[in-house]
Amino acid sequence: xxxxxHHPAMAVPDMQSALAFYCGVLGxxxxxxxxxxxGWEPMSRALGLADxxxxxxxxxxxxxxxxxxxxxxxxxxxxxxxxxRTGISHIALATDDFEADxxxxxxQGVPFHSAPFGDAPHRFAYGRDPFGNVIELLEHxxxxxxxxxxxx
Numbered sequence: 001x002x003x004x005x006h007h008p009a010m011a012v013p014d015m016q017s018a019l020a021f022y023c024g025v026l027g028x029x030x031x032x033x034x035x036x037x038x039g040w041e042p043m044s045r046a047l048g049l050a051d052x053x054x055x056x057x058x059x060x061x062x063x064x065x066x067x068x069x070x071x072x073x074x075x076x077x078x079x080x081x082x083x084x085r086t087g088i089s090h091i092a093l094a095t096d097d098f099e100a101d102x103x104x105x106x107x108q109g110v111p112f113h114s115a116p117f118g119d120a121p122h123r124f125a126y127g128r129d130p131f132g133n134v135i136e137l138l139e140h141x142x143x144x145x146x147x148x149x150x151x152x
Contacts, residue, residue, distance in 0.1 A: 010069070013131065061150075090135060091136070
């Protein structure tokens with residue numbers, strides 16, 4: 001039986017920058033580190049690449065994980081990729097203090113597409129991480145049908 005989503009994965013051009021943002025700014029912590037060596041055919045086949053050589057880190061906060069791949073042979077993405085392009089459009093970051101977290105992300109240089117919208121307890125704001133991936137800051141209050149448990 002499918003239990004739910006364990007993690008999304010992102011290819012990043014610079015692992016240290018990814019960790020600085022997701023761990024240093026957002027408070028995730030590294031829970032797994034791996035290096036995929038060049039020429040490891042089973043993993044290259046699994047990922048559908050000629051060579052999957054990469055540095056991998058899994059970060060966690062609460063019950064959520066994100067996996068990052070820094071591929072040695074990579075193709076640069078579009079840092080302004082439109083959210084209506086087929087693929088994952090964004091990841092949502094739940095907050096129980098929307099104002100404080102929105103202010104903190106602005107201070108850290110996160111470019112938001114527009115001002116927050118909606119009314120408490122259902123406010124949203126969409127911005128971009130350092131690589132152009134869209135992140136949604138989502139006000140999360142318990143007690144409704146979409147509530148999740150973020151305890152560890």
